[in-house]
Each structure stands twice: as C-alpha cells, then as structure tokens.
Amino acid sequence: MGRSGGGQRCPGGDRRWRLRGLYTSLALADRRPHPPILLIEPNERFLFLPLLYELLSGELRSWEIAPRYDSLLAGRGVAWLRDRVVRVDAERHCLQTAQGRELAYGRLVLATGARPESFGVPGVSEHALGFRSLADVERLQALVERLRLERRPLQRLAVIGGGPTGVELACKLADLLGDAAVIELIEQGGELLASGRSFNREQALAALQRKDVRLRTRTRVLAIETGAVQLSHQAGDHEGAVLETLRVDGVIWAAGSSASLPELQPIPPLGLGGRLTCGTDLSVVGLTDVFALGDGALVHDDDERPLPATAQVAFQQAELLARNLLHSFAGEPLEPFHWNDLGEMVSLGVGNASLTGLGFTLAGPTAFRLRQIAYLARLPGLPHQLKVAAGWLSDLSR
Numbered sequence: 203m204g205r206s207g208g209g210q211r212c213p214g215g216d217r218r219w220r221l222r223g224l225y226t227s228l229a230l231a232d233r234r235p236h237p238p239i240l241l242i243e244p245n246e247r248f249l250f251l252p253l254l255y256e257l258l259s260g261e262l263r264s265w266e267i268a269p270r271y272d273s274l275l276a277g278r279g280v281a282w283l284r285d286r287v288v289r290v291d292a293e294r295h296c297l298q299t300a301q302g303r304e305l306a307y308g309r310l311v312l313a314t315g316a317r318p319e320s321f322g323v324p325g326v327s328e329h330a331l332g333f334r335s336l337a338d339v340e341r342l343q344a345l346v347e348r349l350r351l352e353r354r355p356l357q358r359l360a361v362i363g364g365g366p367t368g369v370e371l372a373c374k375l376a377d378l379l380g381d382a383a384v385i386e387l388i389e390q391g392g393e394l395l396a397s398g399r400s401f402n403r404e405q406a407l408a409a410l411q412r413k414d415v416r417l418r419t420r421t422r423v424l425a426i427e428t429g430a431v432q433l434s435h436q437a438g439d440h441e442g443a444v445l446e447t448l449r450v451d452g453v454i455w456a457a458g459s460s461a462s463l464p465e466l467q468p469i470p471p472l473g474l475g476g477r478l479t480c481g482t483d484l485s486v487v488g489l490t491d492v493f494a495l496g497d498g499a500l501v502h503d504d505d506e507r508p509l510p511a512t513a514q515v516a517f518q519q520a521e522l523l524a525r526n527l528l529h530s531f532a533g534e535p536l537e538p539f540h541w542n543d544l545g546e547m548v549s550l551g552v553g554n555a556s557l558t559g560l561g562f563t564l565a566g567p568t569a570f571r572l573r574q575i576a577y578l579a580r581l582p583g584l585p586h587q588l589k590v591a592a593g594w595l596s597d598l599s600r
Contacts (some may be wrong), residue, residue, distance in 0.1 A: 212304060224274065226313065244284060248271055254333065256574075258339050283299075288465060307491075316497035359386070362388050373406075373409055373415070376415050384414075385414075389417070392419055399558045413551065418435065422443075430450060468488060483537065485526075496519065554569075
C-alpha cells in the first residue's frame with residue numbers, strides 16, 4: 203500500500219488497514235478486491251445507539267440492537283482484534299494498544315466515538331448516570347424498578363440536557379415511571395431541541411406536557427451531589443439568578459459529549475468538542491494516511507458550517523470513506539463528502555415518535571413504526587437486518 207511521509211517505520215506488515223468503525227469495515231468488505239482489514243474494538247458487542255431508548259423501555263431486545271461482533275463479521279473477510287487503541291504515531295504509521303501491541307498500518311480510520319462531557323461541573327462522574335452503553339441501560343433500568351417498587355413520597359429523577367438525548371430519555375422515563383416519580387428536564391438554554399426542526403420541537407414539548415415532565419429552561423447545573431442537584435435559574439435577561447437545591451433520587455447526564463480519541467502524534471488541530479478537523483475527503487488535517495468519521499470528526503458542509511455529530515451523518519460518511527480508502531490505495535483522487543439531509547426523527551415515549559423530512563411531517567404511533575423501519579435498514583449487515591425483521595414480524599403476529 204502506498205506510503206507518504208518520512209521517519210522510522212513501525213515494524214511488521216504495512217498492507218493492512220487498521221480500522222475502528224464497523225460500518226466502514228463492512229462497506230470495504232463488500233468491495234473486491236481489497237487489502238486485509240482489521241477492526242480494533244474492545245467491546246464484545248456492537249451497540250446501535252439510536253435505538254438505545256427502546257432497549258431501556260423494553261420495546262426492543264438487547265440482541266437486536268447489540269449483536270456480537272463475531273456474529274456480524276463471520277464470513278465477511280474482516281479480522282477483529284478485541285483491544286483498544288491508546289496511541290497513534292502517524293509519522294511511523296503505527297499504533298499502540300492497551301494490551302501492549304504495536305501494529306503497523308497503511309491506512310487508519312478513527313471512529314472512536316464520543317464520551318460524556320462534564321463541562322467542569324463538579325460531581326458529574328461521581329453522581330450522574332450516563333446513557334451510552336449497555337451498562338448504562340442496566341443501571342437506569344435498576345433505578346426505575348427501585349423507584350416503582352418503593353414509591354416513596356416526592357421521588358424525582360433529573361435529566362440534564364434538553365437536546366435529543368435528554369428529550370427522548372425524559373419521555374421514555376415518564377412512561378416507565380408513571381406517577382411513581384417526577385421527571386425534571388433541565389436545559390441551560392432557552393428552548394428544547396435548539397438545533398432541531400420546528401415541528402419536532404412542537405411535538406416534543408406537547409409530549410412532555412402530556413407526560414407531566416417538569417421542564418426547566420435557562421437553568422444551569424452548578425454541581426451534582428449525593429441526592430441533590432445545585433441549580434442556578436435565570437428568569438429573565440435583566441434579572442439576577444435564583445439558586446436552588448433540587449432533591450433527587452437520580453441524575454442522568456445528557457448535556458453533551460466530546461470526542462473520545464487516543465493520543466495522537468503529531469498532535470493534529472482539534473475543533474469544536476475536541477473533534478478531529480477533517481478535509482472534505484474525511485482525511486484528518488495534519489496526519490498522514492489517517493481518516494476519521496462520526497462523533498470524533500469535524501467536517502464542514504459546502505457552506506463551511508460544521509456537520510452535526512449524528513448517526514445519519516456517520517452512516518453516509520462510512521460509504522464515502524470506503525470508496526476513498528480504495529481511491530487512496532490506487533493513487534486516485536479522493537471524493538468530497540456531501541451530506542444528504544434525510545430529515546430528523548425523535549422518539550417521544552413508548553410507541554410514539556415524531557419525524558420530519560423529505561417533504562412531510564408525522565407524529566404518533568405511525569411515526570414510531572416508520573422510525574423503527576428506517577433504523578432497521580441501518581442496522582449493520584443484511585443477515586442481522588433480516589433476523590431483526592423476522593423477530594419484529596413475529597411480535598406483530600402475536
């Protein structure tokens with residue numbers, strides 16, 4: 203595989219792509235011929251994050267949204283190393299893993315995702331639950347079950363962040379808990395889903411009101427403590443802040459995230475949220491033969507606006523990046539990424555959703571089913587898609 207740049211090379215073969223990104227790996231595997239592909243991933247199961255809310259509510263099962271990597275990659279010509287990349291030396295074209303391996307690469311794709319960002323708020327890591335893993339779902343399900351069984355007076359959960367994650371979580375939790383606990387949705391800005399479509403914002407607000415979720419906008423979290431959240435509420439532009447101690451039985455942090463990256467050498471320029479600044483071809487600025495996509499990549503559209511860190515963008519990037527890796531290997535010009543905005547979907551509780559895009563808007567149970575079907579088509583690999591579809595059809599027949 204072609205190389206560029208000087209310096210000592212990492213020992214070992216160099217005609218292998220070291221990939222972190224299941225969708226890019228599968229897209230490459232579908233193209234012939236291709237050099238050997240290695241997926242480096244520490245987790246046993248792939249996790250389809252857009253449907254994590256339905257796993258929380260029991261509407262979907264863990265095997266549907268969290269299939270095993272060995273099952274997904276069986277017979278696909280992709281090797282899987284269960285390890286974590288901790289350092290990348292782009293000058294030497296090699297990387298180091300958490301288990302002490304040093305591996306050479308010809309082309310490297312970084313799709314390492316994101317981690318919760320505390321924004322310096324004390325107590326987030328110690329006292330708040332996240333919502334990005336199967337373990338997070340299990341912890342939250344256990345908390346919901348405890349609150350439903352105990353039914354003490356004035357039980358309360360606080361969801362921090364009024365973006366898509368916070369809104370979808372608040373709606374699911376309200377349905378699961380009913381009158382067993384109050385849900386407080388806390389947003390620092392002036393409105394929910396600030397970057398979302400107006401129709402979805404309206405539907406989300408209506409759903410939260412029906413479920414009696416208490417919405418607090420213009421409210422900043424000062425600290426999270428055992429059993430309490432310290433808040434500062436700004437009532438108006440010219441009024442002083444009102445401080446409050448809110449007693450809670452649990453806190454779910456959905457206030458934002460930052461890129462989760464290994465140590466990189468040389469240090470590349472980073473953009474908003476610590477994301478890797480990429481060219482339109484998804485190559486990382488400042489690193490040779492390194493590409494990035496998803497939550498960790500900062501890519502701009504044709505009007506120089508940063509693309510949102512959403513699953514929809516990442517899906518489209520994976521297909522383009524697979525082609526560009528082959529172009530790179532062949533010494534051909536790389537293609538620019540152009541995002542095709544297909545719309546926006548928001549889960550609004552058990553069996554309910556809102557969607558807008560492609561010229562129409564829809565809310566309610568039908569929107570929920572269409573959302574599931576749209577994501578079914580995005581699950582990794584046709585065999586898994588067919589298996590999940592068969593399970594859904596079986597459920598409907600019963």
